[in-house]
Amino acid sequence: MRPRGFSLVEMLVAVAVLAVLASVSFRGLNSVLDAETGVAAETRRWNELAIVTSHLGHDLSLAVARPLRDSAGSVRPALSVRQAPGAAGVDAGAQLALTRLGDAEGASATGELRRVAWRLREGTLEYLVWPAVDAATGALPTVSAVLENVANLQVRALGDDGLWYSAWPASGRGEALPRAVEVQFLLAGGARISRLFPLK
Numbered sequence: 001m002r003p004r005g006f007s008l009v010e011m012l013v014a015v016a017v018l019a020v021l022a023s024v025s026f027r028g029l030n031s032v033l034d035a036e037t038g039v040a041a042e043t044r045r046w047n048e049l050a051i052v053t054s055h056l057g058h059d060l061s062l063a064v065a066r067p068l069r070d071s072a073g074s075v076r077p078a079l080s081v082r083q084a085p086g087a088a089g090v091d092a093g094a095q096l097a098l099t100r101l102g103d104a105e106g107a108s109a110t111g112e113l114r115r116v117a118w119r120l121r122e123g124t125l126e127y128l129v130w131p132a133v134d135a136a137t138g139a140l141p142t143v144s145a146v147l148e149n150v151a152n153l154q155v156r157a158l159g160d161d162g163l164w165y166s167a168w169p170a171s172g173r174g175e176a177l178p179r180a181v182e183v184q185f186l187l188a189g190g191a192r193i194s195r196l197f198p199l200k
Helices: 006-061
Strands: 079-082 095-106 108-119 124-129 142-147 150-158 180-187 192-198
Touching: 006 095, 006 142, 006 180, 006 192, 079 142, 079 150, 095 124
Parallel strands: none
Antiparallel strands: 079 095, 095 108, 108 124, 124 142, 150 180, 180 192
């Protein structure tokens, strides 16, 4: 008796089953790849935020109570906080600006001072550095984009009286530096991150 082969119907059924299995497998693989891409993007995003908050904390840890003189000859505070971006002529509209010790090969150099600031502009967090603490006429800061897709940035300062102020220096208070600064980021995806940085 001759061995019986597959019939045409059996072959068609087998091909159809294989096609269904291949389609399901492809969809599963596609979902895994999409999830991996999403996780990688989220990881990169949180790493960027960690670097930004670390840099911000480093700036505030080196803050000094040294006021500055602007190009008009006016004395401005060593550290200033405002809730929203201000006029471009005052610390380039930054929401947090401060005078801090400089860095020399990773260590603070007490003889060198720097004027730095942070601001949110069009969804991008920017870091500003001036060439000198006392701004010469026409001196512009170097601006670096450090974090994108930021929906909102709020900064407030803690006074010696234990109260939080949305603007610093607070009206009627003589402290050059607050006890602490709180920075709150609202990311475009809806996540809200708060960081508290003690100064004293």
